[in-house]
Amino acid sequence: MQSYWQHHRIGPYPVLSGRHHADVAVIGAGYTGSWLAYWLKDSGLSVVVLERDTPGAGASGRNGGLLLQGAAQLLGESAQTLGQAVAVELWQRTRQTFNWVEELSRRHALDYHVTGSLYVGGDAGEREVLEATVDLMNQAGVAARLVKRPDQPKSIQRLGYDLAAWFPDDGMVHPLKLIEALLAEAQAQGVQIYSHSGVVAGTEHSSGVELLGENFSVYADRVLIAQNAYVPDWVPALTGLIHPVRGQVLATEPVAPLDHQYPVYADHGFNYWHQRADGRIIAGGFRHLDLTGEVGTELTLHQPIQARVTQLVRDLVNGPVTVSDRWAGIMAMTADHRPLVGFITPRLGVVMGYSGHGSTVTPIAARMLKDALVDNTPVFAPFAAERMIPPQESST
């Protein structure tokens, strides 16, 4: 089951066989593994990226394409748990992603657009969080604003949300084109990218980590696990910390232009949509209709949820739509909705668990792990894996 984005074929990347050594092995080539490859390309280290499918086969190639500042929680919400100063710092860090993607877009056709985004909601909890978010952004000089129902686009008014907030600096990107660009620049600097080269086992020694695939082994000085929801069973420290959940998405055939040409996310971020320049609408969500059923790593379509997403799009266009692609993707939830980043042993680094919101977070999280590896820089505390996993010694 491929996503709309995956019609854009990237690669081919070679398949690994035989015995190899590397300074750094990255496992997984989604956004995280691709940004790691990009950040490590100038490090002087030999780097291999091992992907069990093709790059972008996981959540990164199956998402909604929204580039939203902040992590999984809105700024106003994370201020409640992290405190205002730390929450603002986290949000500011994710804003750097736009500079990096912008810079890449000067060299590659990324299908990247800064359009602003609208968050729509309206229950009591959301109102408070939206007001706090807008207030904090205004204090930081960003012209976010609340949008009352009469001022919302007509198609959104029909959906019945009382309140919305406008965030002017958000946007969207074609995920596979971004991954393709990151990997191309990494490859040009000597990073080796392998597809269909899944890691099935790993053993950590005091001198390095031995990774085994079906037809290869890699002995690496350091291993960086970028598998997000696909938690490796050979790393017991990760057991129970990341919960895979499924999301449902669809793409329509082109329809007439909507009255809003920017991403919208709704209902505590569960639902989202945007219209592409060619008129297609990408929409997803409604996981909250079956929170206990939409769990696990199986890529299965959930028909009642797909039907609800289809109805959302019909309501938006106020008429029929033809769906061209339906797909599912797997997110990785953590207890506090923040990723786990850092070395959990001297040789084993992790960067995973974005809780459904990774496009702007994966670059900064990957960069934190790269900085920890190369310069010993401490990981930003709210993301530090040690908040959930006490650091351990290498096993043998």
Ligand SMILES: Cc1cc2nc3c(=O)[nH]c(=O)nc-3n(C[C@H](O)[C@H](O)[C@H](O)COP(=O)(O)OP(=O)(O)OC[C@H]3O[C@@H](n4cnc5c(N)ncnc54)[C@H](O)[C@@H]3O)c2cc1C
């Ligand atoms: C339906 C859906 C919609 C979303 N919408 C948005 C959105 O609009 N905006 C947003 O910011 N975020 C969104 N997200 C979240 C975002 O896509 C993720 O946070 C982000 O893609 C995570 O990137 P990743 O590289 O860490 O994980 P992944 O993209 O899942 O990459 C992990 C990779 O590891 C590989 N792998 C797994 N096991 C092995 C192994 N043993 N050996 C080698 N390789 C292995 C997988 O094949 C995969 O390619 C969405 C997610 C989903 C599922």
